[in-house]
Amino acid sequence: MSHFGRAGPPDIRDTYSLLVLNITFRTTADDLFPLFDKYGKVVDVFIPRDRRTGDSRGFAFVRYKYADEAQKAVDKLDGRVVDGREIMVQFAKYGPDAERIHKGRILEPVEKLKGSSRSRSPRPSSRHRDDHRDRDYRRRNRSRSRDRSDYERPRGRDRDRYRSRSRSRSPDYRKERKRGRYDDDKGRSRSPNRSVSPPARGSASPRRSSVSPRRSLSPRRTPSRSRSPVARVEKERSLTPKSVSPRGRSESRSPSPQRSDADFFKMDYRVYAAVNAVDENWCSSRLAVG
DNA sequence: GTTGAGCGTT
Secondary structure: OOOOOOOOOOOOOOOEEEEEEOOOOOOOHHHHHHHHHOOOOEEEEEOOEOOOOOOEOOEEEEEEOOHHHHHHHHHHHOOOEEOOEEOEEEEOOOOOOHHHEEOOEEOOOOOOOOOOOOOOOOOOOOOOOOOOHHHHHHOOOOOOHHHHHHOOOOOOHHHHHHHHOOOOOOHHHHHHHOOOHHHHHHHHHOOOOOOOOOOOOOOOOOOOOOOOOOOOOOOOOOHHHOOOHHHHHHHHHHOOOHHHOHHHHHHHHOOOOOOOHHHHHHOOHHHHHHHHHHHHHHHHHHHHHO
């Protein structure tokens, strides 16, 4: 049983797929199998790999034969530290044929699709089976930083264009990847212009279907990949009330009473205004004292 | 030897 994922999906008709996220890039299906097989009959373990490098992409799919066993594996293994990383185990939602999976279970194909190929045809209204749609908006950011650097960034006038949409890559960029049939559907389903952003999406958090109520997973979001300098400035402005904290001001005040007006003219006006404003208290207190 | 917020192979 060491050839998981080598020969395609064996028999996925009545299996229940779990998505295992955050595994180490060196973790293999053979590593995961004994771990998951303790909780039930695992019929398949598949770790998608990068097509260029052949490396793991950091997640895996474990298919169970029975739903209760899969659920037990979710309960027991979600949050477990495997090979130094805290894995996340949850029911797969999208599946190789996205519509045919529900609650981890790969549903029987509704009908033999004509052409016997796996529905490359566009699905007109994809996944509105339940009200969890909003999670899907976050979905296509699978590429890692290395992937992004593999492709040369547009230069010259295209650089502005590229930078302006640094949040979501252009369709051309995604097309370059040639990920396959699913990306075609998904890329089309989320409209090309990124101004989708539904205004009233409810207050529910779109991510992480909260299989386990506890949120012990540290949100290690990297602030260094903030979208744009403007956004960063906005964020800093919104959450820097401490830069005006009285203690910090007293630290940086340093009145230097020998300052003359000629010195002020040499200063930039903004600096002048700032210093003046800062020194207001000092001046008033000084006048009050003397 | 590295990466990391993410849903799938013949």
